[in-house]
Amino acid sequence: MTNGPVVVGVDGSRSSLDAVAVAAREARLRGVGLRVVHAFLWPAVHVPLGPSPLGPPDGGLRAMAERLVADAVEHARTAEPGIEVDGEIVAGEPLTVLEGRSRGAALVVVGSRGLGGFTGLLLGSTAVHLSAHGRCPVLVVRGRAEPTGPILLGVDGSPAGEAAVGFAFAEASLRGVDLVALHTWNNWTGPATGGPGDPLPLVYDENMLRDEEERVAAEALSGWQAKHPDVTVHRRLVQGRTRQALIEASGEARLLVVGARGRGGFSGLLLGSVSQAVLHHAHCPVAVVRNPGARR
Known part of the structure; x- marks a missing residue:
C-alpha cells in the first residue's frame, strides 16, 4: 500500500461531495x-476566465472553480476533522487529470455521476475510464447511503485478481470488519448426442468440479x-453467474472489491464485464x- 495521498x-x-466524505x-x-x-477544462477551449465587466468582481469561471474546491475541502474537514486536506485546480479534462493524479496516489475516489458526464448516464464516463486506466485502486461511490457490513471480495483465483485480494484484506483490516470472499462456479453438460460439426459434450462430475473450485478459492x-x-474470512462458493451473485451480495456489504479483469476476460479489454456490471448495479461502493x- 502506497503512502501517497487519497x-x-x-x-x-x-455525487462528488458524497465522494469527498468517503475519501476523507x-x-x-x-x-x-x-x-x-x-479539472478546470475552460482554459483549453479559450473561454474567458475572469469576471465579466457587467458582473460582480468575484465572478467568472476561475472564481467559481476556486469556490468549488474550497467548499469541497471544507466538507472533507467537517467529515474528518483530523486529516490533512489540500485542494488543487488543474487545467485539463477530468479523465486525463485524474488518471495523471492516480500515479503515486494510495487511492482515487470518484462519484458515480458528474465530473463532466451526462446526467442521464447510470455511471459517469470518468468512473469507468479510471477503473480501466488508473495507476492505483479506484473507489466509485455508489449504492445505499452509509453502507455497513463486511468487505465483499470477488475472487476467481486468476493472477490478474491477486492485487484485488490483497486490497480487500487490507481494507478489512483497516476497518476491523470481516471479509466475505465470494467465488462462483458453473458446471456445463453438453448435449448427449449431436450432429456433424457439433461440439463434443463436456460432462463433469459436479462434486469433483465443486471441490476443484473450492481449492482455487482457498x-x-x-x-x-x-x-x-486479524481478518476473519468467510469463503462463499456460489453456483451461478458471477455478476448476479456479486450484485446480490453487495446489498449486505459496505464495500465490494473486484479486479479489473479476471479469469475468462479478453486480453484486449482493460475492464472486464464483471467489473463493469458491478460498477453500474452494485448496492454499495465498488473498488x-x-x-x-x-499491460497498458
Missing part, C-alpha cells in the same frame, strides 16, 4: 492526506490470510483494483 475528483455535483474517511483510515482535485486467499491474521503488472 485523491478525490470534484465538480460541484452532489479513507484518508483517515490510512493515515495519509487527502487531495481534492478539480489457494487465492491463503497467503493473504497469513499476512492479515476496482488493477494488477500493477497489467
Whole structure:
C-alpha cells in the first residue's frame, strides 16, 4: 500500500461531495492526506476566465472553480476533522487529470455521476475510464447511503485478481470488519448426442468440479490470510453467474472489491464485464483494483 495521498475528483455535483466524505474517511483510515482535485477544462477551449465587466468582481469561471474546491475541502474537514486536506485546480479534462493524479496516489475516489458526464448516464464516463486506466485502486461511490457490513471480495483465483485480494484484506483490516470472499462456479453438460460439426459434450462430475473450485478459492486467499491474521474470512462458493451473485451480495456489504479483469476476460479489454456490471448495479461502493503488472 502506497503512502501517497487519497485523491478525490470534484465538480460541484452532489455525487462528488458524497465522494469527498468517503475519501476523507479513507484518508483517515490510512493515515495519509487527502487531495481534492478539480479539472478546470475552460482554459483549453479559450473561454474567458475572469469576471465579466457587467458582473460582480468575484465572478467568472476561475472564481467559481476556486469556490468549488474550497467548499469541497471544507466538507472533507467537517467529515474528518483530523486529516490533512489540500485542494488543487488543474487545467485539463477530468479523465486525463485524474488518471495523471492516480500515479503515486494510495487511492482515487470518484462519484458515480458528474465530473463532466451526462446526467442521464447510470455511471459517469470518468468512473469507468479510471477503473480501466488508473495507476492505483479506484473507489466509485455508489449504492445505499452509509453502507455497513463486511468487505465483499470477488475472487476467481486468476493472477490478474491477486492485487484485488490483497486490497480487500487490507481494507478489512483497516476497518476491523470481516471479509466475505465470494467465488462462483458453473458446471456445463453438453448435449448427449449431436450432429456433424457439433461440439463434443463436456460432462463433469459436479462434486469433483465443486471441490476443484473450492481449492482455487482457498489457494487465492491463503497467503493473504497469513499476512492479515486479524481478518476473519468467510469463503462463499456460489453456483451461478458471477455478476448476479456479486450484485446480490453487495446489498449486505459496505464495500465490494473486484479486479479489473479476471479469469475468462479478453486480453484486449482493460475492464472486464464483471467489473463493469458491478460498477453500474452494485448496492454499495465498488473498488476496482488493477494488477500493477497489467499491460497498458
